[in-house]
Amino acid sequence: MMTKLPCCINCGxxxxxxxxxxxxxxxxxxxxxHRWLHDLLLARGVELESEMIKCNQCRAxxxxxxxxxxxxxxxxxxxxxxxxxxxxxxxQFEHFDLKHILITNVFGNGDDDLYCSWxxxxxxxxxxxxxxxxxxxxxxxxxxxxxxxxxxxxxxxxIPHKRSQELTKLSAEQNTHLLSENDTILxxxxxxxxxxxxxxxxxxxxTLVAPYMRTSTYxxxxxxxxxxxVKLKTNLxxxxxxxxxxxxxxxxxxxxxxxxxxxxxxxYLNNTIVSNNLGVAHLTRIEAxxxxxxxxxxxxxxxxxxxxxxxxVYCYKSNDHVLQRECYSGHKSSHLVKMMxxxxxxxxxxxxxxSLSGKSNDSTITKEILxxxxxxxxxxxxxxxxxxxxxxxxxxxxxxxxxxxxxIPGLLGKNDKQLNTxxxxxxxxxxxxxxxxxxxxxxxxxxxxxxxxxxQSFLLNIGKLTRIVAACLNKYRSLIHDANSDEHKYMAxxxxxxxxxEANSKGP
Numbered sequence: 001m002m003t004k005l006p007c008c009i010n011c012g013x014x015x016x017x018x019x020x021x022x023x024x025x026x027x028x029x030x031x032x033x034h035r036w037l038h039d040l041l042l043a044r045g046v047e048l049e050s051e052m053i054k055c056n057q058c059r060a061x062x063x064x065x066x067x068x069x070x071x072x073x074x075x076x077x078x079x080x081x082x083x084x085x086x087x088x089x090x091x092q093f094e095h096f097d098l099k100h101i102l103i104t105n106v107f108g109n110g111d112d113d114l115y116c117s118w119x120x121x122x123x124x125x126x127x128x129x130x131x132x133x134x135x136x137x138x139x140x141x142x143x144x145x146x147x148x149x150x151x152x153x154x155x156x157x158x159i160p161h162k163r164s165q166e167l168t169k170l171s172a173e174q175n176t177h178l179l180s181e182n183d184t185i186l187x188x189x190x191x192x193x194x195x196x197x198x199x200x201x202x203x204x205x206x207t208l209v210a211p212y213m214r215t216s217t218y219x220x221x222x223x224x225x226x227x228x229x230v231k232l233k234t235n236l237x238x239x240x241x242x243x244x245x246x247x248x249x250x251x252x253x254x255x256x257x258x259x260x261x262x263x264x265x266x267x268y269l270n271n272t273i274v275s276n277n278l279g280v281a282h283l284t285r286i287e288a289x290x291x292x293x294x295x296x297x298x299x300x301x302x303x304x305x306x307x308x309x310x311x312x313v314y315c316y317k318s319n320d321h322v323l324q325r326e327c328y329s330g331h332k333s334s335h336l337v338k339m340m341x342x343x344x345x346x347x348x349x350x351x352x353x354x355s356l357s358g359k360s361n362d363s364t365i366t367k368e369i370l371x372x373x374x375x376x377x378x379x380x381x382x383x384x385x386x387x388x389x390x391x392x393x394x395x396x397x398x399x400x401x402x403x404x405x406x407x408i409p410g411l412l413g414k415n416d417k418q419l420n421t422x423x424x425x426x427x428x429x430x431x432x433x434x435x436x437x438x439x440x441x442x443x444x445x446x447x448x449x450x451x452x453x454x455x456q457s458f459l460l461n462i463g464k465l466t467r468i469v470a471a472c473l474n475k476y477r478s479l480i481h482d483a484n485s486d487e488h489k490y491m492a493x494x495x496x497x498x499x500x501x502e503a504n505s506k507g508p
Contacts, residue, residue: 008055009041011123026053037062043163061122065114107163108144117149119156126150179226195229196447201476202226209268218247218257227258228265232465235448238262263461269472270464278471280342280351280375288344288379293481294488296345296385298496299429300407305385306350307343308392309437310362311444312336313355313462314453323456327358337459339466340365347436347480352470355463362388363395370398380404387434407433429495439480444469 009029029037029052038048040062054062115122117129117137129137129149137143141160179186179194179202188198195202202225210221219227227245230236236244242254276282288304296305314336318324327335339354356365370376382403388396390409399406407430410423419427445451447469454462 007053008058009049009052011055011058011121026055027059028052029054040065058122061114065111106138106142106144112145113148113150115150116152116156117143117145118151118160120161121152121156124156125153127153179223179230194233195226196233197229197472197476202229204476205269205273205472208272209265212268212271213264216257219245219261224261224265227261228269231258231262232447232449232469235452266461266464266468269468273475274464274467274471276471277474278349278351278467280379283350283379285379285381288350291344291346291348293345293433293483294485294492295429295483295495296433298489298492299433300385300405303384303405304380305345305387305433306380307345307387307434307437308340308362308366309343309389309434309441310338310340310356310365311441312338312358313450313466315459316453316456318456323459325359329358331361332358337462338365339463340369341437341440341470343437343440345433345436346482347440349440349470349474352467354466355459362391363393366392366395367398370402377402387430389434409434432495436481440470440473443473443477443480 008026037054041048116124116126127150129145129151133151134145134147134149137145137160143160143163179191186199191197191199191202197205202222205225206222209225213221213224215221223245227241230241230244231238238255238258242258245258247254247257285304289302292302292305312329312332314334315327317335318327324335327337329336336358337355338358338360339352340356341352342350344350353369356368360368380402384404385407386399386404387407390411392406393408393411396406396408407426409427409430410419412419418424444466450466450469458465
């Protein structure tokens with residue numbers, strides 16, 4: 001009868017007693033201080049022998065598996081070997097608490113990424129189990145396997161190894177993303193802090209884009225919408241956002257799926273929300289006139305009033321010399337792109353046009369808009385009021401040529417120290433109606449993506465992103481200045497009367 005050669009209890013490697021190097025690479029594990037290893041082998045379903053050894057290659061593997069299963073080992077001082085870790089009086093095990101659910105008649109604790117799910121060997125070339133194989137193991141062999149379960153790349157055995165002592169205990173806590181559609185813990189304030197919108201508003205956006213999106217392995221349409229707004233609200237990196245949303249990929253490249261999701265949602269929101277809530281053509285003239293306030297109606301009449309102003313989004317310096325020159329603003333001494341805002345008197349955004357060259361000033365941009373925007377001429381009529389700031393003084397003649405009435409704050413003469421009474425009063429009336437565009441820009445910059453410097457890679461989509469935010473503000477937020485009450489009408493009349501009286505009292 002042949003004598004059984006001593007071999008590693010884990011990988012089966014044979015110890016050759018005549019070879020000194022081979023002999024020293026094995027350790028005996030039959031004594032009591034390896035009780036933790038005995039329990040680990042029993043949990044695998046391995047029968048214990050009186051004389052057992054392990055090789056140095058399997059030592060670290062077994063220790064990692066022990067830690068993964070939840071057993072607590074003693075603190076090891078530097079230089080100590082793994083074998084001198086525990087004894088019977090000090091060894092403790094970490095038990096599952098009440099937050100875990102025990103599933104009866106199903107075995108496997110989910111640590112099967114360390115060994116083959118059939119033969120339980122660790123030293124073989126392995127590959128991941130498919131979903132059908134995992135389901136087959138669960139239904140036919142009552143064996144639970146995790147998403148990371150492995151198997152030998154070559155057929156090893158037809159019947160999986162029994163694991164009667166590996167009870168299946170699953171966490172009762174949901175492994176949800178940062179923001180969940182059915183979360184019962186988070187409040188609306190939490191959603192607003194992370195995205196700028198309430199849960200109901202996010203769900204409404206999801207219903208608009210869901211028909212065009214598919215549910216992938218790492219996100220649902222609701223997750224994609226939340227991811228898009230978290231990026232704009234916090235300006236975190238794609239890698240950080242991927243971690244918050246628990247996105248896992250086989251290539252360990254989280255940035256790519258997050259970036260792809262952002263661009264996809266940008267396209268869908270631009271096609272669904274922007275077309276119905278932003279743009280000169282999305283309102284009729286009657287609808288635009290309904291956005292008058294008591295102040296604009298009493299100060300400037302019942303004609304359509306529109307407030308013009310631009311805002312900036314700063315960007316990093318480009319390596320492209322032509323793009324760098326286009327983005328550089330001598331006025332701000334920085335690289336930026338501009339957007340022109342057209343706002344109605346109550347703060348409703350008629351249009352947000354951009355992105356525009358950073359080196360262009362207000363008058364140049366306005367001339368270009370007036371020359372190419374045919375819809376603006378269809379909406380506005382002769383005598384309509386265009387409210388602008390002093391930066392538009394050069395283009396005032398362009399407005400007047402088209403028949404518009406330009407309202408601009410007064411300008412000091414060459415040697416003047418202050419405005420005369422008439423100009424000062426008219427400037428106050430203009431300022432009283434013009435501040436809504438500044439308030440819109442403040443709302444707009446609440447999303448940190450636009451208040452901080454952006455990467456050059458976003459310049460192609462910056463126009464879509466800004467228009468999406470403006471359209472959503474129109475759709476989901478209240479008006480900035482809803483001033484049509486009797487009190488506001490009374491105050492506007494008093495302002496107008498006082499301005500006329502002061503002008504008459506200072507007359508010739």
